[in-house]
Amino acid sequence: MQLEHEQKLSLKQVFLPRYAANPYPLYQQLRRQGAVFWDEVLGNWVITGYSEVLSVLRDAHMSAARFEVTTDWIPAEWLAMMEPPIRALTRQMLFLDPPDHSRLRGLVAKAFTPRVVEAMRVRIQQLVDELLDVLLARGQSNLIEDFAYPLPAIVIAEMLGVPPEDREQFVVWTGNFGAILEGRELTMEEIIQAFVGVNQFMQYFREIIAQRRTQPKPDLLQAMISAEEGGDVLSEEELLGNCVLLLAAGHGTTTHLIGNGMMALLQHPQQYQLLKEHPEIISSAVQELLRYDGPVQATSRRAKEDVVLGGKQIQAGQNVLVSLGSANHDPAQFADSDQLHLQRLENRHLSFGQGIHFCLGAPLARLEAEIAFNTLLRRLPQPHLEEERVEWETGMVFRGLKTLPLLFA
Numbered sequence: 011m012q013l014e015h016e017q018k019l020s021l022k023q024v025f026l027p028r029y030a031a032n033p034y035p036l037y038q039q040l041r042r043q044g045a046v047f048w049d050e051v052l053g054n055w056v057i058t059g060y061s062e063v064l065s066v067l068r069d070a071h072m073s074a075a076r077f078e079v080t081t082d083w084i085p086a087e088w089l090a091m092m093e094p095p096i097r098a099l100t101r102q103m104l105f106l107d108p109p110d111h112s113r114l115r116g117l118v119a120k121a122f123t124p125r126v127v128e129a130m131r132v133r134i135q136q137l138v139d140e141l142l143d144v145l146l147a148r149g150q151s152n153l154i155e156d157f158a159y160p161l162p163a164i165v166i167a168e169m170l171g172v173p174p175e176d177r178e179q180f181v182v183w184t185g186n187f188g189a190i191l192e193g194r195e196l197t198m199e200e201i202i203q204a205f206v207g208v209n210q211f212m213q214y215f216r217e218i219i220a221q222r223r224t225q226p227k228p229d230l231l232q233a234m235i236s237a238e239e240g241g242d243v244l245s246e247e248e249l250l251g252n253c254v255l256l257l258a259a260g261h262g263t264t265t266h267l268i269g270n271g272m273m274a275l276l277q278h279p280q281q282y283q284l285l286k287e288h289p290e291i292i293s294s295a296v297q298e299l300l301r302y303d304g305p306v307q308a309t310s311r312r313a314k315e316d317v318v319l320g321g322k323q324i325q326a327g328q329n330v331l332v333s334l335g336s337a338n339h340d341p342a343q344f345a346d347s348d349q350l351h352l353q354r355l356e357n358r359h360l361s362f363g364q365g366i367h368f369c370l371g372a373p374l375a376r377l378e379a380e381i382a383f384n385t386l387l388r389r390l391p392q393p394h395l396e397e398e399r400v401e402w403e404t405g406m407v408f409r410g411l412k413t414l415p416l417l418f419a
């Protein structure tokens with residue numbers, strides 16, 4: 011792929027095939043350009059330094075309401091279809107500032123509690139074992155398709171109380187939702203297709219929520235419907251938007267944590283062996299795998315007022331792309347920042363973000379990953395990676411594998 015302005019250093023170069031397997035050398039070059047720099051190709055500020063990324067994510071002047079919500083660009087014949095998903099997306103907590111954000115996050119967090127997550131432990135182990143039984147019997151596997159993708163999809167579907175058999179459809183809709191977040195340049199046709207998908211996603215939940223109102227069930231969806239704080243509840247639109255967010259955020263990212271993490275372990279046989287022999291280090295191991303090659307490489311904010319950061323003046327209304335991937339490899343914060351150390355101490359990685367939008371699903375993602383890695387390492391007999399068949403998906407925001415082909419001895 012020949013990119014326009016290929017000569018100019020830009021975060022957009024992550025789309026180049028040479029950075030697909032390893033974008034970190036690009037981030038290193040970007041950090042040399044500045045912890046805060048104006049990316050001419052993207053027409054955005056890009057933040058690459060750890061402490062500057064932290065400042066942006068904690069700064070109340072940096073708004074999470076970063077997408078254009080005007081509808082004047084939508085062709086008239088599509089307006090009726092696109093308005094509802096656009097409105098619902100703007101009611102997702104991820105794109106809101108306080109006080110709306112605090113209210114919504116509070117209500118959803120009342121349903122999605124640590125106890126609800128911990129209650130999934132036994133079921134997650136059972137699913138991991140069942141998926142492994144099938145792939146081990148075959149002697150080979152694309153670990154993404156056979157394991158890393160179905161596990162989190164089934165877990166979040168069961169938690170929410172939607173049929174796990176519908177998961178093929180969730181992937182398509184999550185892809186549609188992801189395309190809107192990814193920030194890749196889309197044609198009008200692709201934008202419409204993405205919103206058609208999100209609209210169907212919402213319709214799907216609309217029907218299930220309607221059933222729940224007459225036939226309650228003991229699941230997360232029901233808990234979200236019933237969540238109440240001082241007489242306040244989630245409106246239908248807020249419920250829909252945040253169900254889409256939970257289901258979409260709940261599986262794609264965790265798939266990539268398992269895939270990227272397993273890839274990193276296979277590329278570091280000593281670290282692989284260390285974890286296999288010492289499963290008790292799993293919690294710090296997962297934190298390090300998140301830091302080393304996280305599934306969410308970037309997020310964004312919009313300046314509400316003029317802000318001075320890293321000696322640069324960011325003007326009100328300008329967009330800021332925050333490179334979590336670069337911050338996680340910043341040598342000013344992490345010793346041997348490009349090395350994988352599963353027992354790393356002081357690992358304040360930013361893969362789940364930071365501040366008020368810190369990932370609500372982090373405990374679930376970590377639990378799934380801990381059970382997955384420990385069981386994979388215990389049960390896989392000498393996996394051999396077929397390097398030439400590995401395929402990465404490129405992206406500025408999401409990073410993960412399409413295929414992780416393994417053969418077992």
Ligand code: HEM
Binds near residue numbers: 369370
């Ligand atoms: C390894 C897996 C995951 C990663 C790397 C990840 C990463 C992130 C990041 C970076 C943010 C903050 C974005 C920002 O500040 O702009 C975020 C927010 C969020 N994540 Fe996750 N996530 C993961 C798994 C999950 C899961 C399993 C769920 C739910 C089941 C989830 C639900 C959410 C929600 C609801 C938010 C919005 C929180 C808010 O705005 O207050 N995530 N996630």
